[in-house]
Amino acid sequence: MSELTTVARPYARAAFEFAVDNKCIDSWSTMLQFSAEVVNNPVMAELLTRDKTATELVNLFLSVCDDQLDEHGQNFIKVMAENGRLSVLPRVALLFSELETAQNMQVDVDVVSAYALSSKQKTEISESLEKRLARKVNLNCSIDKSLVAGMVITAGDLVIDSSAIGQLNRLSNTLQS
Incomplete structure (x- = not known):
């Protein structure tokens, strides 16, 4: 089972990236x-x-x-056939569907800053994170004066600490090692 996924993953990613670039995710999903x-x-x-x-x-x-297949879909099938991979098409379709679902999902991002953020700053942070995470971002902003300056951004496992306290802690760790 995991072998099929390993073989199918690059095809699914390539198809998905092509579909995203050409704004035809729905048609690719249907073809697959x-x-x-x-x-x-x-x-x-x-x-x-x-x-x-x-x-x-x-x-x-x-x-x-x-x-049922457009020109690009036919080329995709040709590449898979040349590599002897037609049998993994069901797994490719499943992985493509998972990638599509992940892209449409939104992510909640907690932004803790030393001072209140302006609407312009919130917009810039949101746009930057949307590009980085490739998802729609919902900002949850709060204030923590103990940060002194800067902010801490948390999105799932991703933590971006640009606070003054965080930078001082990193400098201290670097100097001690």
Whole structure:
């Protein structure tokens, strides 16, 4: 099971990145789901296990898919066939779906600052984090005067500490080592 995921992951990521760049995530999702169903069909599954050249597999696969795949989808199938990976298409579709879900998700970010942030600062922080995290960001701002200056940003496991206290602590650790 994990072997299939390891093999399928680069294909899913490549397809997803292409779909994001070309703003066609929905169509790619549909093409991959359809292709996965074709591979899961018992008759097709048997045909894919027989000794056939990559060209024969591509022709067979594309004849079944007919107009369900656009030019880029057909090229994707060709690459997978040339590498003998058509059997992992269901896993590619699943991973693609997971990437799509992750992209649409939002992340809550806690921003603790020494002083109240202006709306412009909140907007800049939000935009910067959205680029870095590739997700929509919901800022939860609070004030902690003990930070002296700067802020601490927490988003899940990511912590960005640009507070004066944090910087002094890092300097102290560096000098002690």
